Amino acid sequence: MSDMNDTQVSRLPQRQNLAPLLVPLVVGGLVAVALGLYGRVHAPTGYAVGPAGFSGPLAMKSWLTTGAFLLALVQVFSALVMWGKIKMDVPWIGTLHRWSGRIAFVLTIPVAFHCLYALGAQFDVARVMVHSLLGCFFYGVFTAKMLALPRRGLPGWTLPLLGGLAFTALTGLWLTSSLWFFTTIGVKL
Template sequence: MSDTRITPVQHRQPNTVAPFLVPLVVGGLVAVGLGVYGRVHAPTGYAIGLAGFSGALAMKAWLTTGAFLLALVQLFSALVMWGRIKLDVPWIGSLHRWSGRVAFILTIPVALHCLYALGTQFDVPRVMIHSLLGCFFYGVFTAKMLSLPRRGLPGWTLPVLGGLTFVALTGLWLTSSFWFFTTIGVKL
């Protein structure tokens, strides 16, 4: 007698980037759209500020610093969630989601001020890099958020998009907050 057990056929998702195209295209459109808007919009020069800060630059420096510190929490919690750091904390997913939400919210007044009052600028290298990183940050963040609910994506998708988001925010912090604190000083 032969063994006639029926084994289920394993269907593997092809390792393709096709499901990734929509988030990537939409993220690219967001980045380009912000850059174009920032370039063609005539900067008003008027500061958008929040109460409690001495000025718009101080507000931007502190909010970006808060977002950057939360991005460090994001990096740590992602390393735990992906098993790169061995910790058994059942709330790590919630920490990751909420630190990301708050970090993103902190960037909104900064981005609004940059786009509305200053626009995209290319005359000073630091400011040009900052402008390009700002557009890239929102584009890659959009691609990451749109990729979260999608099935069939390659396993590297979220770590790469999360890493690029972290790198962009780090670059934004270095070209704005770090510059502000080391050039103008630590002010509220």
């Protein structure tokens, strides 16, 4: 017989079922590894891909990454409001969160395409190595977050953790690319 009464038993930490998180984490990990492998084995073309209106591919990548980073700040703010950490009565905050995330992600696609296709994953310069690894990690954790969103029964920390990791990775990407570009090359469109 146990010496604990029902009240004491109910206060014990409950075991959380992490099984629903397994598929998003495995698929996200596979995405990160696949991007890293592709970036390493693919022979970089050196061919610059960039939308019109920019002075060159580095400027395009810097400005699009800056836009994604600013929208990621909106993501953090809107998530804090949605989770009740910032008290605001804003009925459209969920819509703002979803659309700022969608647009931020879309802004990263031409950047990632150029990085992987034209440059590949590089490990000879510390800044570029960190940038390459963060890029793979970002897309892996983003994939895991998107796959975790519709799942029920996940621990309450899942989405804040995955969102925080995506934000951290994007911040690192911005620091190792856009900030470097703006402080080394200069602010150019």
